Amino acid sequence: MPTDADMRAAFVADICDHPADDTPRLIYADWLEEHGEEKRAELIRVQCELSLADAVLIDLDENRDESVKLMNLMVREDELLDEFRSVWAGESLSSIDPLGCVFRRGFVHAIRCEESYWLEYGQAIMRSQPVEVVRLTGKEPRFSNAESTRSVYRWWPSSEQRTGQPSGYVRNLLWLFLGPQKTEMGYDTAQEAHDDLSRACILWARDSGRITANNK
DSSP states (O other): OOOHHHHHHHHHHHHHHOTTOSHHHHHHHHHHHHTTOHHHHHHHHHHHHHHHHHHSOOOTTTOHHHHHHHHHHHHHHHHHHHHHHHHHHOGGGTTSOGGGEEEETTEEEEEEEOHHHHHHHHHHHHHHSOOOEEEETTOOOEEEOOSSSOOEEEOOOGGGTTTTOOOHHHHHHHHHHHOGGGGTOOBSSHHHHHHHHHHHHHHHHHTTOOOOGGGO
16 A cells, blocks of 8 residues: 555646646645645645736736735735745755745755756756756857857856856757757747756756766
8 A cells, every 4th residue: 555655746747747737746746735745735836826826817907806815825925925935846856946946836946056956956956856947057148149150058167168068067968858959050039049058957867867067
């Protein structure tokens, strides 16, 4: 018979495997409530409801009751996170500044951390949290107007700007997980460049961790 620890691990694995689906989260919330973790269950339900409201166009000026309800949910969300954020983020995220760890729909959705931190803890984080956005501090794409047709952002560190090559870690991430063309192409905006690097970080953490600190 599965233990509570086995059940918890299975629920979390299902949530991490289906980050866009609220159903596994809400099923887990029911289980948590049944096992005495009412506040943890409450955060999942509160944030799922807020997320659903974000996806639906509601004229809050015309719907006062809905406006009051959403305000109450946001207040409760803040109260729960103020008290339990570090506990619910888990041990692998304990060293990250709270402002760099964003909860959505009951779990960590986005993190901001150093490259070395992601190298050490990224895989453990992705096993326990359905992270969908990773922002590496100190990594910024460089703007270049050397293109004859358009201005672009490229993943160059300042020390390598003249060669047009991204840093080893970034270059390997993009090449291995998004295709070799990502080491050469430019982006129209810095946000697009960050989005691709985020995707690569997540794919790396879900993979076998082929990039090590020696590749930086």
